[in-house]
Amino acid sequence: MGYVADRWHKTRPGKDEPECGQHKGMVASANHGKGKRWQARYDDPNGKEITSLWATKTEAEREINKQESAKQSGSWLDPKAGRITVEKFALDTWLPAQGINGRSEVEYLGALRRYLFPEWGQREIRSIKPSQAGAWQKLLISKYELSGTYPNRVARYVRGVFRLAVIDRIIPVSPFEQIPAPAMDETAVQPPDIAEVKQLIAAATIDRWRTMLEVTALTGLRSGEIRGLRLARVDFLRRTMLVDQQLVYEKGKGLYFDELKTGAGLRTLPLNQRVVDLLAAYIERHPVPSDGPGVGLIFTMPAAGLIGESTIDYAIKSICKRAGVEPRHWHELRHHYASVLIAGGENPKVVQKRLGHKDVKTTLRTYAHLFAEAEERTRDVLDAAWAEPGETGAGAKSSETGGRIPESRAGSGVVAQLRA
Numbered sequence: 566m567g568y569v570a571d572r573w574h575k576t577r578p579g580k581d582e583p584e585c586g587q588h589k590g591m592v593a594s595a596n597h598g599k600g601k602r603w604q605a606r607y608d609d610p611n612g613k614e615i616t617s618l619w620a621t622k623t624e625a626e627r628e629i630n631k632q633e634s635a636k637q638s639g640s641w642l643d644p645k646a647g648r649i650t651v652e653k654f655a656l657d658t659w660l661p662a663q664g665i666n667g668r669s670e671v672e673y674l675g676a677l678r679r680y681l682f683p684e685w686g687q688r689e690i691r692s693i694k695p696s697q698a699g700a701w702q703k704l705l706i707s708k709y710e711l712s713g714t715y716p717n718r719v720a721r722y723v724r725g726v727f728r729l730a731v732i733d734r735i736i737p738v739s740p741f742e743q744i745p746a747p748a749m750d751e752t753a754v755q756p757p758d759i760a761e762v763k764q765l766i767a768a769a770t771i772d773r774w775r776t777m778l779e780v781t782a783l784t785g786l787r788s789g790e791i792r793g794l795r796l797a798r799v800d801f802l803r804r805t806m807l808v809d810q811q812l813v814y815e816k817g818k819g820l821y822f823d824e825l826k827t828g829a830g831l832r833t834l835p836l837n838q839r840v841v842d843l844l845a846a847y848i849e850r851h852p853v854p855s856d857g858p859g860v861g862l863i864f865t866m867p868a869a870g871l872i873g874e875s876t877i878d879y880a881i882k883s884i885c886k887r888a889g890v891e892p893r894h895w896h897e898l899r900h901h902y903a904s905v906l907i908a909g910g911e912n913p914k915v916v917q918k919r920l921g922h923k924d925v926k927t928t929l930r931t932y933a934h935l936f937a938e939a940e941e942r943t944r945d946v947l948d949a950a951w952a953e954p955g956e957t958g959a960g961a962k963s964s965e966t967g968g969r970i971p972e973s974r975a976g977s978g979v980v981a982q983l984r985a
Contacts, residue, residue: 568629569606571604573588605632642734652685656677660674690736717748727739772850772851776844779843804835805834805836
């Protein structure tokens with residue numbers, strides 16, 4: 566239990582010390598008349614003593630009762646903790662707690678230094694108000710001119726800083742709690758269809774790029790994942806592929822192998838026979854290097870050199886030009902893979918797992934329009950199957966089939982039952 570101390574007077578005065586001129590029966594201390602007289606003292610939940618100064622004894626006692634009650638209810642906060650600056654808490658506590666790899670740490674730190682620290686860096690974290698939190702989010706667009714999904718991403722980092730401050734009992738509530746995050750202004754992806762991917766494959770004159778194009782379209786691997794794909798990760802017998810690393814570039818470090826960005830990225834992909842045959846044939850033509858920087862990699866540059874991201878981007882742009890199609894990014898082959906899964910009826914959770922997304926919300930947000938198109942196709946199939954001969958309107962999808970699915974697609978047994 567805490568107690569109140571009188572700073573202005575000695576608790577154990579000497580025998581011959583003079584009495585205080587202002588307070589009868591007491592002996593003045595060296596602090597007499599300096600600052601507030603009453604000091605509230607109590608232990609925090611970890612046994613560390615906390616002190617605060619008050620003008621009256623009643624105020625000090627009230628403070629002790631308040632803090633003891635908060636300890637009992639589990640809602641106690643260190644009154645001094647919120648004095649830490651936003652920058653210091655973000656760098657010393659939040660960033661190390663994220664458990665991210667080097668490239669992601671550079672990305673997070675860059676966002677904080679460009680958009681958070683110039684505005685709030687030297688302010689006490691407890692001083693930020695909800696109105697200011699909302700105004701700061703608007704600055705991301707009005708002042709810093711961010712667009713697309715980036716305002717939401719930067720805000721997500723900063724909101725995470727304050728969320729951790731609440732968890733660590735630095736502040737009682739985040740100023741962002743009642744403030745909606747910036748909208749995800751994301752442009753709907755328009756992936757190449759199968760016909761276009763085949764055009765690209767046909768236009769690729771170099772065996773390496775031709776095979777990598779098709780393998781990516783059939784697996785949805787990220788650029789760094791296919792460039793870092795090792796022979797040991799492909800199980801040709803079981804027709805699976807373990808995705809557990811990527812080849813990345815970082816300024817000052819160059820190209821190196823790194824773990825995947827999130828735990829969800831670690832996945833085992835089922836392979837169809839086509840991609841298994843593609844890889845086997847490619848490895849037969851281009852044996853996997855047994856030494857050098859590309860040791861164990863399926864795809865390398867001449868002399869076993871690692872393939873950089875800029876190299877593969879230049880390759881696909883050249884292929885697009887040769888094929889006479891609009892310029893594409895390598896990542897759009899990953900979108901193609903997702904679109905094929907969705908069109909084939911795979912549910913969002915399966916698509917998420919195959920792509921290695923952190924959560925299914927990311928999958929739904931990125932491919933919402935493709936799922937909507939798949940849903941509409943489901944309606945068309947049902948309309949066509951249940952339409953009566955000669956029916957017009959929503960249910961009549963084809964005059965050639967009388968509004969029904971052809972037997973070659975639906976199965977003669979099903980169609981026969983519907984006709985009956």
